[in-house]
Amino acid sequence: DSVYRMFVDTLKGGDFRAREANVYRMAECSLNLIDQAVAQGVPFGREYGGYLNNRSFGGVQVSRTFYARGQTGQQLLLGAYQALMRQVGKKSVQLFSRHEMLDLVTIDGKARGIIVRNLDTGEIERHSAHAVVLATGGYGKIYYLSTLAMGCNGSAIWRAHKKGALMASPSWIQVHPTSLPQSGDYQSKLTLMSESLRNDGRIWVPLKENETRNPNDIPENERDYYLERRYPAFGNLAPRDISSRAAKERIDAGFGIGPLKNAVYLDFSKAIKEQGKEKIKEKYGNLFDMYLKITGYDAYKEPMMISPSAHFSMGGLWVDYELMTTIPGLFALGEANFADHGANRLGANSLLQASVDGYFIAPYTIANYLSNEIHTGKISTDDIEFEKAENHVKQQIESFININxxxxxxxxxxxxxxxxxxxxxxxxxxxxxxxxxxxxxxxxx
Structure with missing residues (x-):
């Protein structure tokens, strides 16, 4: 593997629609990120000799992704949170938890602050700044069936767009192939099962429509391993968009399984037979336990049921090479911008982009911007633009409350x-x- 190969894989996986300079920079910084995360205490998986272990994710044919069992994102967050709270404790960072951004404030065309609502008290607050950073994630929740939290609705970047920040590639949304299926029409938040499961699990549906037999009773010659059949080079690790589209096509054609016929099987029987139950438990034990708690089914004894759901938005606010939007002073990091993934994201590149943007790019590009802006002195929240923005927010809230x-x-x-x-x-x-x-x-x- 190499920086260049990762660069090419990312471009190819995104249908050559990502910005090449940003992608190459992300690939270059990827190894530095591992050192940064280890220094923060992230417990990456290790081989017997103590070396960091890695595995393959969707869309690539090499093992380049370092991981922490099935909780890589969570562990990276805990490492970042610990570093942040250390700075909070030293009084160098002030934390405002449970606050929602309601509007962006611009003065003379530059981002100079935000209007927020305290979600505990309902109070509207003003915050001024020489630069504003949006690291608010994507808008995948608008697709209803998604793995995302209810707050991932794109409201922050939309408010920036309404203030003049341009959007790029908003139609590109990634649908994840391995979420748990919907239990009923009332449910929109689906549970994400790590894509790492596709390293050892085999995806299939019955050859017979509306099959009602237990999956263990269906013989091999009556199973359709459709990804292995259609894409032999990648097999079950085909890129996410391909895997999800193929699953939806099989489900819509009447070959779906489960109570609502809205899922496909992810089968570990072959891997357990070849590697042993303990080895699979070592790799995916926490994921199998989570599956058992949620569904009541034991994935060691019968195949998992999975279905595609919206997971990541490749589009976002347009940014330049320094991650600044078309509004001077407004920066967009991670999933909030459009730059690094093109039309489709490779597995694990979301965590990589967000971390690289935050640790290795923004500290330099924002400092470069501030070097010419800091002479303006403190920006007062009494400025007329703050008053206009706050009044606009209050009018919006009032109109929502009074809708009959x-x-x-x-x-x-x-x-x-x-x-x-x-x-x-x-x-x-x-x-x-x-x-x-x-x-x-x-x-x-």
Whole structure:
């Protein structure tokens, strides 16, 4: 493996639509990130001799991803949180938890602060700054069926867009192939099962439509390992968009499994037979335990049930090489910007981009910007622009409270999300897009 090979894999996986300079920089910084995370105490998996272990993720044919069992993202967060709280304890950083950004404040065309709401008290607050950083994630939750938290609705970057920040590639959304299937129409938040499971699990559906037999009773010659059949070079590690689209196609064709016929199987029987249960438990024990607690099924004894759901947005705010948007002083990091993934993200590159942007790029580019801005002195929150922004926010909240509609917020979320998922997500065509546009117009009315 090499920096150049990772660079090419990322470009190719994104259909050559990512910004090459940003991607190459991300690949160059990737090894530094591992050193940074280890220094912060992130417990990466290790081989018997103590060396860091790695494994393959979707869209690549080499093992380059360092991991912490099935909790890599969580462990990276804990490492970052510990470093942050150390600075909070030293009084060099002030933390405002449970606050939601409601508007961006610009003065003379430059980002100079934000209006936020305290979610505990409901109080509206003003915060001024010489630069504003949005590291608020993507907008995948608008697709209804997603692995994301309810807050991942893109509201922060949308408010920046309304202030003049340009968006780029908003139609590119990634659908993850290994989430747990929806239990009922009421459910929108789905549980993500780590993509690492695809290293040893084999994905299949029955050859017979509307199959009702227990999966262990279905013989091999009546199973369709459709990814291995269609994409022999990648097999079950085919890129996420390909794997998810293939799963949805099989489900829509009537070969789905589970109570709602909305899933496919992820089978570990061959891996357990070849490697032994203890080896699989060592690799994925926490994921198997989580699956058992949520579904009541033991993945050591029968295949998991998985389904595709929205997971990551490749589009976002347009940024330059220094991660600054079209509004001077407003920076967008990680999933909030568009730069590094093109039309499709490779497995594990989300954590990589967010970490590289935060640890190795923003500290230099923001400092470079501030070197010419800091002479302006402290920016007062009494400025007329702060007053205008706060009044605008209060008027919006007042109008929302006074709406006497007959439909709930959940109704609009579900209706819009299903339109986007079915017609503007995995597979798109002219007829479906035109239908979705008309339905969205009706919904808006």
């Amino acid at each position: 509609g007959t439909k709930t917020v959940d109704f609009f979320h579900k209706t819009l999300g299903k339109l986007l998922y079915d017609y503007c997500g995995l597979a798109r065509n002219e007829q479906g897009l035109k239908f979705a546009i008309e339905e969205i117009r009706k919904l808006k009315q």
